[in-house]
Amino acid sequence: MSGLTLSAMHDARDAEDTRLLAAGEIGLLVESYYGVIIDRCRAKARGNEEAALEIAGAVAERLLSELKRGRAYRVPFRVVVHKVIDWKAAEHYRRRDVAIVELDEDHVDGSAADPFAKFESDYDLDLLFEGLSPRERQVMELRWREGLAIEQVAQRLEMTRNAVDQALHRALVRLREKVCA
Incomplete structure (x- = not known):
């Protein structure tokens, strides 16, 4: 695929995003990215479908809440989507690691420990x-x-x-x- 074609695709996507934002169609805007969100979350979750869906839900929730509050971005919305996916995936695994440590510490009887x-x-x-x-x-x-x-x-x-x-x-x-x- 040539750079011009990719650039034209990005320009078309950005124009559609701008149109949806101007029309107040934030639900439709986020929904139009949901396939991309799911695919990227599946890649980040490395085959763990439950984790991928949880991360995707968190991404959609954050995007919708920011847009409802009137958040404006200095970069194209497609870039924001990918950054939020990265942040939410990292947050998901940080939370999971902390929960595992807390579970281990809270449920080990010191007298029976190896x-x-x-x-x-x-x-x-x-x-x-x-x-x-x-x-x-x-x-x-x-x-x-x-x-x-x-x-x-x-x-x-x-x-x-x-x-x-x-x-x-x-x-x-x-x-x-x-x-x-």
Whole structure:
């Protein structure tokens, strides 16, 4: 497909989006993107249909609520749709990870806990953290072993929050590649 054709498609889509917004047809506008939303959410959920539908619902809900409040965007609506999908997918998995940790901590009877569980957990993390840079490893250790908040990690390592976020992101990308390889 040539760039001109793609550009013409984007221009046509943007014109239709503008027309629907001007007419106050926000439901129709969001509905016109629902196929794209579902497909992208399925890709983000990696085959988990329930998660994909939950994320897609959250995306549609956010788009509709922002449009109903009269939110205007400086970029084409199609770009907004893709960004909201990214944000809602990330939020979904962050929430899920926190819920799993809380469930494990709330439902484990300390007297019946496996005495080797902490050792095995630490050993597994040591193996996972191999290959990370020293700074990434420090950040991951404080975040996942000690359970510090990002702000606390930044304070302890005398870093900015942004630097901690970047180190966490790089470390998680490396870990994802390692685990999925």
